[in-house]
Amino acid sequence: xxxxxxxxxxxxxxxxxxxxxxxxxxxxxxxxxxxxxxxxxxxxxxxxxxxxxxxxxxxxxxx
Amino acid sequence: xxxxxxxxxxxxxxxxxxxxxxxxxxxxxxxxxxxxxxxxxxxxxxxxxxxxxxxxxxxxxxxxxxxxxxxxxxxxxxxxxxxxxxxxxxxxxxxxxxxxxxxxxxxxxxxxxxxxxxxxxxxxxxxxxxxxxxxxxxxxxxxxxxxxxxxxxxxxxxxxxxxxxxxxxxxxxxxxxxxxxxxxxxxxxxxxxxxxxxxxxxxxxxxxxxxxxxxxxxxxxx
Numbered sequence: 001x002x003x004x005x006x007x008x009x010x011x012x013x014x015x016x017x018x019x020x021x022x023x024x025x026x027x028x029x030x031x032x033x034x035x036x037x038x039x040x041x042x043x044x045x046x047x048x049x050x051x052x053x054x055x056x057x058x059x060x061x062x063x
Numbered sequence: 064x065x066x067x068x069x070x071x072x073x074x075x076x077x078x079x080x081x082x083x084x085x086x087x088x089x090x091x092x093x094x095x096x097x098x099x100x101x102x103x104x105x106x107x108x109x110x111x112x113x114x115x116x117x118x119x120x121x122x123x124x125x126x127x128x129x130x131x132x133x134x135x136x137x138x139x140x141x142x143x144x145x146x147x148x149x150x151x152x153x154x155x156x157x158x159x160x161x162x163x164x165x166x167x168x169x170x171x172x173x174x175x176x177x178x179x180x181x182x183x184x185x186x187x188x189x190x191x192x193x194x195x196x197x198x199x200x201x202x203x204x205x206x207x208x209x210x211x212x213x214x215x216x217x218x219x220x221x222x223x224x225x226x227x228x229x230x231x232x233x234x235x236x237x238x239x240x241x242x243x244x245x246x247x248x249x250x251x252x253x254x255x256x257x258x259x260x261x262x263x264x265x266x267x268x269x270x271x272x273x274x275x276x277x278x279x280x281x282x283x284x285x
Contacts, residue, residue, distance in 0.1 A: 034108030048141035053172035054165035
């Protein structure tokens with residue numbers, strides 16, 4: 001009984017480790033719930049060039 | 064607009080086909096909102112108020128003469144040339160359409176998640192090398208290449224990954240050349256140790272195969 005429990009726990013841990021390994025090497029949804037913004041205009045242009053995508057720039061104020 | 068449109072899931076998905084820049088010259092809002100363990104401006108994930116103020120100062124003269132109408136959304140080519148602008152708030156669908164239209168004009172491009180994944184692997188490799196972990200550095204680069212290597216839109220990032228792998232292969236070949244010199248000078252054990260290191264740490268690169276050949280050709284111990 002005890003050895004069965006240990007085996008089940010071991011297999012669960014192993015399966016979880018395999019899943020974690022799989023997730024590690026796939027593009028993650030970064031960030032999942034927020035839009036991602038560039039940290040400077042030059043960084044935005046460099047990234048847009050590397051990715052061949054447009055730049056969306058927006059201007060805001062409080063209120 | 065930033066508090067209603069940007070958190071929308073469909074807008075977030077569309078935003079991943081562009082690079083997004085948020086400009087805001089004021090800081091009357093909450094400057095330190097908690098996002099998990101991080102603290103950023105309440106309006107934007109990942110930016111501090113100092114950053115969005117600086118970006119506004121850096122870019123406003125490029126797109127406005129005189130006063131700035133807020134909110135204004137502008138879509139640009141990768142070099143910053145304006146494609147289209149909309150002054151005033153707009154519903155989610157309109158922003159998504161604007162981004163889609165611009166992405167098609169520039170297109171085909173690399174999605175943000177794949178880009179960050181590839182760049183993350185390059186950074187992981189750099190960090191591993193700094194820590195003296197050559198095998199981990201090569202593994203990180205191989206993982207990046209395996210995942211995005213076949214995507215034509217990822218060419219710029221994949222080229223960087225391949226260049227790093229080539230640099231490491233060259234470093235491995237240099238170690239082999241040094242090991243061969245040691246063997247020729249009679250320091251067989253020292254040379255063999257270096258060759259075994261290359262075989263183990265540079266696995267998957269050409270230089271590891273070369274190291275294996277050299278190990279097989281070493282004089283047999285009597």
